[in-house]
Amino acid sequence: MSRMQANSDVILIGAGIMSATLGSLLKELAPEWNIKVFEKLSGPGEESSNEWNNAGTGHSALCELNYTKEKSDGSIDISKAIAINEQFQLSRQFWSYLVNSGLISNPQNFIRPIPHMSFVEGEKNTAFLKKRFKALSANPLFQGMEFSDKPEKLREWVPLIMDGRSANEPLAATKINAGTDVNFGALTRLLFDHLKRENVSVNYKQRVKAIKRTSSGAWQVTVQNLENGKNENHLAKFVFIGGGGGSLPLLQKTGIPESKHIGGFPVSGLFMVCKNPEVIARHHAKVYGKAKIGAPPMSVPHLDTRYIDGQKALLFGPFAGFSPKFLKAGSNFDLFSSVKPNNVLTMLSAGIKERALTKYLVQQVMLSNEKRMEALREFIPNARTKDWEIVVAGQRVQVIKDTTAHGKGTLQFGTEVVTASDGSVAALLGASPGASTAVYVMLDVLRRCFPQQIEAWQPKIKAMIPSYGVSLAENPALFDKIHRATTRTLGLR
Template structure:
């Protein structure tokens, strides 16, 4: 064991998109603060942020039907869709600032324009989609959305999906050209390259094993060098835990009261990947359907064009699975060791409430490749088994906590947990995750650095012009942001036309 001890201003645990974003924001606001990053793996963006471990959708609620809920009177509540879209606009503005400032380059390496579509079948679902379209298309955030239930028009939009479709069931889709495919792995690596050039110390193959408060209110972390086996102690005034599924265990080790009575439920994902370039070339969109009854929101089926390593790919999924690991590179003991005396009742209550979910996950795990192909054929009727391979994607840990709705409520969003004094914060949860990273990290800063926010505000507004403003009340600002970010990020003429 080493007796080496170092002090720094900020420690970021995990080299994913969240730590990359928080580090980049802080380096612009307070360049003289010292920042150290610890990552268990050998490179940045290798777990949840990796391009093969998530859907790569720029989540802006353009196509995701689970963000728009049908109310008892038949009207469509789009408030969550508005919130998610506004958060994505914040991310686009910050990414544009990084490109304009030459802090990262070649935006086409991490973001590409791609139509986002919703597709439904059956009279009831078509009616729902039409009402959703009517509620959203008049909103300036969703300008340019189209609806069609005409098979000829749908053949133009999605030929691969419409070819050889024999069902007489009504079918309809919405399409909006301002959608994006985002390679969060590439973006994460770019941002860490930038941070390294700003003298941020990034320690790969270093695992944070424990942490405790010191007398002066700082945090002392026990960190193991996985190559040498030596253990070092690092102290910081502020710690951010951005370790994906691994964040829950570290939050528990912190001992802060806010981390008690919180559990996690891991869900793994699998995708089918097309290995036939001729088929890949026939599809150009992200097409989201409706989740089956009893399926969790993250299991909404979608057929996605992806751009990875400058190559066009086609993925279908996700198929849910279960593993007790909290990370793809984690341990089979992750789930059981996360159960503590303070969250045992919460976890048991959640288990009792979520029997249908457990049953659904077991069914998904047991699916053969041919059964998965049958689900794919709901989207691509003539899909052939030899043209598709199975890919294991990332692990997502859904937050379980006590809420006004009851004990052991399973949450499907992103949660920030922070100490009352703002000295430590952790990010838990899943979708919309990476797409809203900038908004989430601004929330972390508001909670943990309230004494600096007024001083930082002018610079934040330079980076994010809409900061502190409701875009919904400023249609002209929406058009301005759409146009400027589309131009900087190279998102195409269609979006620039929509912004005019």
């Protein structure tokens, strides 16, 4: 028997960075609304948002080579890089607004300045990086980027990476000091502390068992208390599903037409973590390389300076693995139970089309520690096995859907929002760049799900996020003003 609770305006499922961001935006735009949050785990930011479960990169296309493709004519397409950068600028502005308003404090607890670098080997890759640098550095969003293929300059930038390398080996790198390291776990916890102060009902150890439409048009969310086993029914006008890898099964529970013909493929991640303080001290940057030919975008190797629990750390990865779980705290039956009559052909088609990905994952799962060390030594030639250990990172579920452009069973590598036609339900699926663009994604949710309110909310949104609705790439003076202001507020000098 389930007990009925009072109605809410909004129910947020999942206590990660996405729900935290949407809840914080709504509390500024509609402070009178009643908001409830339900999370299966015992606290906020314990799954995908946790600092050990993601790369901690403020993704703004400063170093990620997969955001700048080389076209058939040899030119570099920077349109995606511009879009990702502008989306991250929205996050910086909203975080700055929260800090300036006293709603969160001590930004150094979740964001720090870290140079972002791209590093490549070989003549072909060096030529590509030089063209990429020329294309990006001409845009105001990427001002301050430097390029070098001189060994002495590279030793100055990344001494740890250059030790043990041949003097005649073609190498090149770009470096920009405007990059950031973001502790999304710490930020999520700060945002939920803020939401609780704003009287948002945040409920942990609560598993969502069912989501169904009532005759009145509201959504009934059945939640089980994992401590006493009791069920409760909660009604809400709007439901947001921000459960990381667990969002797809929850979306399927709604039964909305938009949830059909969508599947998910789980990929687990591993990072190598340095245990030697002397090695950690010799590197200060996030350095992204180029993915191997045929490898998926999620496999781009990177050597990252991180700040976790106030301590400087050094991580390398990611290495992919496979688990049928959709979350680290999920079930081994997650993948199989997500296969429904309406998406089985979609899933089977993906299996046929993505044989290369399957082969890649099998190879990754079979890697020995020494093989992982060989991959690390492509970045740090003198790396010693005793200085490094493996940690298991988060689970990611890559979206599989039918598309007009690529047909049935197309694997999607970005972040995707699925909404009901009437805007009463929204679910966030997918992975990178994810958390970095949380504000952009949640503003899109507001636009799609609250069309009757969005016009009235515009002045407040613009007050919080001055570049909302404006291209910063096309307004360099505005970008310069905003970037200077957010740099000062967030302590990123």
